[in-house]
Amino acid sequence: MxxxxxxxxxxxxxxxxxxxxxxxxxxxxxxxxxxxxxxxxxxxxxxxxxxxxxxxxxxxxxxxxxxxxxxxxxxxxIRYVPAERRLFPALSVRDNLALGAYPARPTRDRHELVFGLFPRLRERRSQVVGTMSGGEQQMVAIGRALMSSPxxxxxxxxxxxxxxxxxxxxxxxxxxxxxxxxxxxxxxxxxxxxxxxxxxxxxxxxxxxxxxxxxxxxxxxxxxxxxxxxxxx
Ligand SMILES: Nc1ncnc2c1ncn2[C@@H]1O[C@H](COP(=O)(O)OP(=O)(O)OP(=O)(O)O)[C@@H](O)[C@H]1O
Ligand SMILES: [Mg+2]
The missing domain is CATH 3.40.50.300 (P-loop containing nucleotide triphosphate hydrolases)
Known part of the structure; x- marks a missing residue:
């Protein structure tokens, strides 16, 4: 590969x-x-x-x-997740994930896959990312990369x-x-x-x-x- x-x-x-x-x-x-x-x-x-x-x-x-x-x-x-994560702190978990699918549209299946891997993100899907803990933000960063089926x-x-x-x-x-x-x-x-x-x-x-x-x-x-x-x- x-x-x-x-x-x-x-x-x-x-x-x-x-x-x-x-x-x-x-x-x-x-x-x-x-x-x-x-x-x-x-x-x-x-x-x-x-x-x-x-x-x-x-x-x-x-x-x-x-x-x-x-x-x-x-x-x-080819998707890169930098150590400093580069999330959009003012946007919700759901919106950060959705942007990971770009330029394709985020599908429900992909959201479900990410929420299946990280149940905590499902619970907090409406929370603004800037208020999440470091570990939760890491989950969002990896989840965002997975939204594009890399x-x-x-x-x-x-x-x-x-x-x-x-x-x-x-x-x-x-x-x-x-x-x-x-x-x-x-x-x-x-x-x-x-x-x-x-x-x-x-x-x-x-x-x-x-x-x-x-x-x-x-x-x-x-x-x-x-x-x-x-x-x-
Ligand atoms: N823009 C830059 N200008 C000059 N030197 C740089 C630049 N970026 C990185 N370096 C140098 O390149 C080397 C490798 O850096 P790199 O960030 O790839 O290391 P790393 O293994 O990821 O380290 P870390 O574990 O600290 O993240 C370092 O010596 C660093 O100082
Ligand atoms: Mg490094």
Whole structure:
């Protein structure tokens, strides 16, 4: 579904990603782990067309995304959920969700799917989003992306600002999406224990390059991963 080949991206004149190779299969959930400044957001923003690479290729479903504007990629089903969520705080839950379907019209089926995944959003569908808790806003952000039936969902640190219990709840929803099938997810995360639970495979990004990758189970046992990301000595 997603292929990234020898990708270089510069920001502010400095090279932020170098020779990154990565792929995500159809229906797969893959994690991108790495500490602050490793380049996770840069990679996600390049895949969804918000940044242009200086070298390399990115394809989704066999078609290049390089040079294609972000709104066109959104129409092709590539949806990015930024860590800061970018919701419309003065609008209700229902209206925020409806805007996620744009340019298509929001259907009742899609609303039902999102409300089925997040029952709390159904209860609060008329509430103005700016008055909701961080965890509830995260549900709206993911729900909004799902309103368009995306083929590739890019989630940037979905646990940002969430207490541990809510972070686990967010990941329980991602696991439900995974089990429901039909959706391909690349997610950036610093809460590595959670990411490795939900993702089948992961890539470790350090200083803009992939230093390790493999099935989540084997990465969890890697001494380098345990020391740097899982808090084991
Ligand atoms: N507009 C910019 N100008 C210059 N440097 C930038 C710009 N945006 C990002 N960078 C640099 O690029 C590097 C990668 O940033 P990026 O946001 O991709 O990291 P990240 O892995 O998402 O980090 P975090 O976990 O903190 O979100 C950092 O060193 C950052 O300072
Ligand atoms: Mg980031």
């Amino acid at each position: 997603l292929r990234v080949d020898r990708l270089d991206v510069e920001r502010g004149g400095a090279r932020v990603l170098h020779a990154v190779d990565l792929h995500v299969g159809d229906g797969e959930v893959v994690a991108l782990i790495g500490s602050n400044g490793a380049g996770k957001t840069t990679l996600l923003r390049t895949v969804c067309g918000l940044l242009a690479p200086t070298q390399g290729e990115v394809t989704v479903g066999g078609r290049s995304v390089v040079g294609v504007p972000a709104f066109e990629l959104a129409r092709r089903g 083929r590739l969902l890019l989630l940037d640190e979905p646990t940002t600002g969430l207490a541990p219990a809510l972070a686990e709840e967010a990941y329980a929803v991602i696991a439900r999406l995974r089990d429901a099938g039909g959706l391909t997810v690349l997610l950036a995360e610093q809460q590595v224990h959670l990411a490795l639970e939900v993702a089948a495979r992961a890539y470790v990004l350090e200083g803009g390059t992939v230093t390790m990758d493999g099935p989540s189970g084997s990465l969890r046992d890697e001494p380098g991963v345990r020391r740097a990301y899982l808090g084991f000595a």
